[in-house]
Amino acid sequence: MGTPLTPRSPLQVTLTATPNEVTRGESVRLRADTTEKGATYAWNVSGGSLARWSAKDAVVVWDTSGAEPGVESATVTVTDRHGRTSTQIADVRVRIPVIDGQRTSLSVHLEPAGVTRTNSQALWTAIRNSSDSLGFGEYQDFIDLVLCRSSRGLDRETRQLRAEGRAELKAVRKGSALPYPDVDAYWLLKTATEAFMRLRCGILVDPGQPGEPFEGLDLLQEQHRYQDGPVTQDEIEAMWKAFIEPIPQDPNFYALPYFARILDGLRDVQVRGANRLGFPCDAILRYKLTHPCLIELLWNYWEEESLLVQSMIEISRRFQNMRRAVEPDPLAHLEIAPLLPLANLLWGYIQDDQHRLSVARRAYEYDHHYGITLIGRAVPRLRGADSRSKFLEAFHSLLKLCTTFFTQADDMTVTPDGFPVLNGLKEVHLLLTEGQHNQYGDLPWTARQEMLMQQWLLARPEMRSFLPARAMVAYPEPWMGTVDVMKRLQGWTDTPTLHFHNLASFGERILLSIRFGDWNSVIERDEAANWARYWRAEIQGYIHAYRAATGVDLTSDRLDVTMPAVHLRRRTAQQATRAGRGRAALGRSAGAGAGSGAVAGMAGRRLRQAPPSGRPY
Numbered sequence: 001m002g003t004p005l006t007p008r009s010p011l012q013v014t015l016t017a018t019p020n021e022v023t024r025g026e027s028v029r030l031r032a033d034t035t036e037k038g039a040t041y042a043w044n045v046s047g048g049s050l051a052r053w054s055a056k057d058a059v060v061v062w063d064t065s066g067a068e069p070g071v072e073s074a075t076v077t078v079t080d081r082h083g084r085t086s087t088q089i090a091d092v093r094v095r096i097p098v099i100d101g102q103r104t105s106l107s108v109h110l111e112p113a114g115v116t117r118t119n120s121q122a123l124w125t126a127i128r129n130s131s132d133s134l135g136f137g138e139y140q141d142f143i144d145l146v147l148c149r150s151s152r153g154l155d156r157e158t159r160q161l162r163a164e165g166r167a168e169l170k171a172v173r174k175g176s177a178l179p180y181p182d183v184d185a186y187w188l189l190k191t192a193t194e195a196f197m198r199l200r201c202g203i204l205v206d207p208g209q210p211g212e213p214f215e216g217l218d219l220l221q222e223q224h225r226y227q228d229g230p231v232t233q234d235e236i237e238a239m240w241k242a243f244i245e246p247i248p249q250d251p252n253f254y255a256l257p258y259f260a261r262i263l264d265g266l267r268d269v270q271v272r273g274a275n276r277l278g279f280p281c282d283a284i285l286r287y288k289l290t291h292p293c294l295i296e297l298l299w300n301y302w303e304e305e306s307l308l309v310q311s312m313i314e315i316s317r318r319f320q321n322m323r324r325a326v327e328p329d330p331l332a333h334l335e336i337a338p339l340l341p342l343a344n345l346l347w348g349y350i351q352d353d354q355h356r357l358s359v360a361r362r363a364y365e366y367d368h369h370y371g372i373t374l375i376g377r378a379v380p381r382l383r384g385a386d387s388r389s390k391f392l393e394a395f396h397s398l399l400k401l402c403t404t405f406f407t408q409a410d411d412m413t414v415t416p417d418g419f420p421v422l423n424g425l426k427e428v429h430l431l432l433t434e435g436q437h438n439q440y441g442d443l444p445w446t447a448r449q450e451m452l453m454q455q456w457l458l459a460r461p462e463m464r465s466f467l468p469a470r471a472m473v474a475y476p477e478p479w480m481g482t483v484d485v486m487k488r489l490q491g492w493t494d495t496p497t498l499h500f501h502n503l504a505s506f507g508e509r510i511l512l513s514i515r516f517g518d519w520n521s522v523i524e525r526d527e528a529a530n531w532a533r534y535w536r537a538e539i540q541g542y543i544h545a546y547r548a549a550t551g552v553d554l555t556s557d558r559l560d561v562t563m564p565a566v567h568l569r570r571r572t573a574q575q576a577t578r579a580g581r582g583r584a585a586l587g588r589s590a591g592a593g594a595g596s597g598a599v600a601g602m603a604g605r606r607l608r609q610a611p612p613s614g615r616p617y
Contacts (some may be wrong), residue, residue, distance in 0.1 A: 011036060011596045013078045015088035019063075023095045024069065025381045028062040028504045030090065036080040047072040064093075069096045069615045112389055115227045115533070116526045120517060122240035123256070124220060126535050127512045128214035130294045131505065136477045139452050140459065142196045168390065181569070185341060186272070186348020189456070193449050199447070202293040205254050206246050210237035225534045245269055247289060253285070255289040257518040263289075292516070296508040297444040301366050303451055305549075305568060306500030307493070308479075310378065310616045311361070311486040316353075319344055319346050330489035340461040349457065357443065365443050369435040372393075378616045391431045393561045396554055398424035402539050403555045405532045418529030422519075425528055429519040432511065455479040472605040484564040492616060493572050495549050502545040 014033045022028055032041055040055040047067030053060045062074055072094050077087045132138070149521070202211040214236060223230055230398075245260040247253045249271040255263070260450075265270070272283040315322075318331040335345045358382050361609035367373045401420045408416035457463075458479040469481025480497040487493055498591075513535060532539070543554045550567035553559045 001594040011084040011086040011088040017090040119243040183348035238409030299508040302504035422528035458482040499548040
C-alpha cells in the first residue's frame with residue numbers, strides 16, 4: 001500500500017484596511033497578505049467604489065465618496081494555484097463630513113413650492129381636448145372618412161364614426177342647398193364641414209356624462225400639466241362634476257360657472273329647449289349653455305394674416321382666367337384638368353363666393369373682439385362702432401407677467417406670486433366679455449368653417465402640380481407648404497406660415513381659458529398660479545411665434561401695444577426694400593456687362609416685370 005496523502009492546511013489570508021475609520025470621500029488602502037505565490041484576488045466593497053484593479057492585485061484603493069454613513073465592508077476572495085480559497089472581510093467606519101461645526105450630508109437638493117389642485121383645471125383640459133378635436137388633421141380624416149372612403153376594410157369603431165358623420169351630413173343637407181348647377185361636390189364638402197363642426201365644436205356640460213368632454217383625451221400629456229402629482233381620467237371627471245353649476249332657472253341642467261353667473265342677472269328670462277321650429281321666441285336657448293362651442297376668432301385672425309385666404313383668392317382669380325397687372329404671372333402654370341376633382345370643387349367654391357364672409361366683415365369683427373384689424377390693399381378703410389382698444393395692452397401685459405411668474409417658479413428658492421397674474425386675467429376676461437355680443441356666436445363659427453375648407457382645398461394633391469412645396473420641410477399640416485409657395489411666388493412675405501398657425505392655435509386656447517373662466521369671482525392666487533403653470537407651453541409658444549412673425553419680443557420691459565398688422569406691414573416693407581436693392585444691383589451689373597445702353601434698358605424692363613413685393617393684407 002502507498003503512503004496516504006497528507007491533507008493540505010487551509011489557505012491563510014490577512015486583510016488590512018488603512019485607515020479603518022474615515023470621513024466620507026476619503027480613500028482607504030486595502031491589502032491582502034498570503035504566503036502562497038501566484039494567488040488571484042477578487043475584490044468587492046459594500047459602498048463607494050474601487051480604483052481600477054486586476055486579479056493579480058493584492059493591494060487596491062477604496063474610494064468612499066458614495067458610501068453611506070456608518071460601517072461599510074470590504075471583501076476579498078483569494079484563490080491559490082492549488083484551488084484553495086479564502087474569503088476575508090474588513091470593516092471600515094465612514095463618518096459624515098462636519099461643516100461649520102455641524103454634522104451634515106453633502107446631498108442637498110431643492111424642490112418647487114407646493115401646488116394646490118383646483119377644479120377649474122378640468123375646464124382647461126376640456127378646452128385642450130376640444131381644440132385638438134377641431135384641428136385640421138381631425139377635419140381631414142373626417143372628410144376622407146365620410147366622403148371619400150368606402151366601408152370595406154374598416155373596423156367596427158371606424159364604421160360607427162363614419163355612420164355618425166353621414167347621419168349628421170344628411171341632417172345638414174336637408175336644410176341647405178346651393179342655387180347653382182354642377183356644384184354637388186363642393187356642396188357635399190360644405191355640408192360635411194358643417195356636420196364636422198356640429199359634432200366636434202363644444203363640450204357637453206352634464207354631470208350625468210362627465211366623461212364626454214374628455215373623450216379621446218391624451219392622458220399622458222395631461223400628466224405634465226397637473227404638477228401636484230399623477231392624475232387619472234376619473235379624477236379629472238370628478239373635478240369636472242365639482243366645477244360645473246346648476247342653471248338658476250332650471251336646476252335640472254348645468255352650465256359653466258361663468259354662464260351661471262350671467263344667468264343670475266337674468267332670472268326674469270326663461271331657459272328653454274328648442275321647439276319644433278328650433279327657436280324659442282321668448283327664452284334663452286338651453287343648448288348654448290349646456291353645450292357651448294369653444295372656438296375663438298383670434299384663430300381666424302392669425303390664419304388670415306398667414307395669407308391663407310388671399311392664397312385662395314389668387315387661385316380663384318387665375319382659375320377664372322383673370323390676368324394680373326404684372327408680368328410674368330406667378331400662376332401661369334395653373335392648368336387643372338376637368339377630369340380631376342379639384343376642378344369641380346373650385347368651380348363650386350367660386351360660385352358660392354357671394355355666400356362667404358368678406359375680408360371687410362371679418363376685419364370689423366376682429367376690431368370688435370380684440371381691437372386689432374387687417375391692413376393692406378384688400379382691406380377697405382374701417383370705421384368701427386365699438387373697438388376693444390385696450391385689449392392688446394392687457395393681453396401683452398398678462399403674457400409679460402406670466403414670464404415673470406415662470407422665472408420665479410424655476411427658482412427653487414422663491415415661491416412664485418400668482419396675484420399679478422390673477423389681476424391680469426381679470427382685466428383680459430373683462431375686455432373679452434365686453435366684445436362677446438352681436439355677431440359673436442355666429443361669425444366665428446362661419447369663419448372657421450370657411451377657413452377649414454380653404455385649408456382642405458390647398459392640401460389637395462392636385463395643388464402640388466403648380467404649387468410644389470419644399471419636400472424636405474416637415475410641415476405639421478399639408479396646406480402650409482402650399483401657402484408658403486404662394487407667398488414666395490407673389491413676393492408677399494418670407495415669414496413661414498407655421499409661426500402664424502402657432503399663434504392661431506396657442507392664442508385660441510389661452511383666450512378660451514380666460515373667456516370662459518369665472519375670473520371675476522376668484523380671489524385666491526392658487527387659481528391663477530395653476531392657470532399659468534397649465535398653459536405654460538402655449539404661452540411661451542405664443543411669445544416665440546409672435547417674435548418670429550412680427551419681430552417684437554413680448555418679454556421686453558417695454559410693453560408693445562401696436563397692432564400686429566402694423567408690425568407685419570413694416571417687416572414686409574423692409575423685405576421689399578432689400579429685394580429692390582438686390583434687383584437694382586443686378587440691373588447695374590447686367591448693364592455694365594453688356595456695355596450697351598439698349599441692353600441695360602432691356603434688363604431694367606425685365607426687372608420691372610417681376611412680381612412686386614407687397615403684402616395684400
